Amino acid sequence: MIPHSTPRAFPGIDLLRALAALLVLAYHVVEYGKWTAMPNTGLGYLLRHGWAGVDLFFTISGFVIGLSALDGVAKQGPAFRRSFAVRRLARIVPLYLLTCAVYLLMVSPVMLLLSKTVLLGHIASHLLFVHNLYVPTHGSINGPSWSVALEMQFYGAIMLAAPWLARTPAWRMLLYAIGCGALWRFATTLMLEPGVASPTIQFIYTTQLPGVIDEFALGIALALVVHRNTGRLAAWLQPGWLHFAAWLLLAFVLLKIAIRLDQKSLYWGSQAMVVAWRPLLGAGFTALLAAAITFPWAGVRLLAPLRYLGDISYGIYLWHMLVLVSLLSGIPGLGGQWLLSYALGGTLILAALTWHLLEKPNLQKYKGSHHQATRESPP
Numbered sequence: 001m002i003p004h005s006t007p008r009a010f011p012g013i014d015l016l017r018a019l020a021a022l023l024v025l026a027y028h029v030v031e032y033g034k035w036t037a038m039p040n041t042g043l044g045y046l047l048r049h050g051w052a053g054v055d056l057f058f059t060i061s062g063f064v065i066g067l068s069a070l071d072g073v074a075k076q077g078p079a080f081r082r083s084f085a086v087r088r089l090a091r092i093v094p095l096y097l098l099t100c101a102v103y104l105l106m107v108s109p110v111m112l113l114l115s116k117t118v119l120l121g122h123i124a125s126h127l128l129f130v131h132n133l134y135v136p137t138h139g140s141i142n143g144p145s146w147s148v149a150l151e152m153q154f155y156g157a158i159m160l161a162a163p164w165l166a167r168t169p170a171w172r173m174l175l176y177a178i179g180c181g182a183l184w185r186f187a188t189t190l191m192l193e194p195g196v197a198s199p200t201i202q203f204i205y206t207t208q209l210p211g212v213i214d215e216f217a218l219g220i221a222l223a224l225v226v227h228r229n230t231g232r233l234a235a236w237l238q239p240g241w242l243h244f245a246a247w248l249l250l251a252f253v254l255l256k257i258a259i260r261l262d263q264k265s266l267y268w269g270s271q272a273m274v275v276a277w278r279p280l281l282g283a284g285f286t287a288l289l290a291a292a293i294t295f296p297w298a299g300v301r302l303l304a305p306l307r308y309l310g311d312i313s314y315g316i317y318l319w320h321m322l323v324l325v326s327l328l329s330g331i332p333g334l335g336g337q338w339l340l341s342y343a344l345g346g347t348l349i350l351a352a353l354t355w356h357l358l359e360k361p362n363l364q365k366y367k368g369s370h371h372q373a374t375r376e377s378p379p
Helices: 011-032 042-048 052-107 109-113 116-127 143-166 170-191 199-206 213-228 241-264 271-294 301-311 313-330 336-367
Strands: none
Touching: 011 042, 011 052, 011 271, 011 301, 011 313, 011 336, 052 109, 052 143, 052 213, 052 271, 052 313, 052 336, 109 116, 143 213, 143 313, 170 199, 170 213, 170 271, 213 271, 241 271, 301 313, 301 336, 313 336
16 A cells, blocks of 8 residues: 655535535525525525535545544654644634634623523533533534534544554445444434434434544545555546546435435434435535545636635634624514525625634644645534
């Protein structure tokens, strides 16, 4: 096996990050804005199911962070963990803390009226990145931040597992991960009966680790192929129109099957859907990720604005709920396309500001420049 020794850039991944962040924003506009006129077909289906952007982020993280960790092991051995942890903390924590503080002080200051013990519990759980594990704190300070906690837990897991991953066949790792994830989700259906239990509770306990480990693992499997750079599959991950078309077709087929199953079955009311549907969605997103990697024109200047949205996608993800809640509370009756336009505009402004004033300087400080080989970016 001959791992890559030269820096790699995957500009197509920035396009997927942009897509994932905008899908989540649109989904929350539809849900919180009660956009009942939005159809459940075509583009409307994508917006109503924009929560899947988080699952896409998980698959991207599996690839990007997995590749970074594997390269670190190849160059430094287990000693890579220190620099890996420092980069991850520097990348995630500053903007996360800023948006949490703004949410508490300006968007939902009523939380400050809670008893000191309860308030400290919310704050401490968010500072320790464990708030996603408890129902009362899961989305209490800036709802989307639950997935940031999950990402941090994944980073800790892969930091420990990277030496094992480096010597393990991709198929074996996938087998373990898919089995573990499926068993966990099956166990939750025994405790939380589908169709009877609260979907909110079901969501919280099935979409945390190890419940979504298979979505991360699918991205890691691609990272292993790219890192080892050997075999037929590695050749199909090289940029080229034939490779791009093949991966895109596979993504279309898998995602089409996932959509059809979702339209025919009530997700939280079906044990089979809870156990098996998300890996199918993850497989479709993995094929889409492979298409992004092999897209020959991903780096052309014409697509620079979309890649920029990928640059600021973490800011889009963390700021959009603050903007949306502020708009809904400050402008009664605002909804539909106007709410989407205002939420998008306000979010992009804040995300761009914090990218240039906070995120990008941190990337330059800890990586030398804001474009690293694999672009270690969170959701």
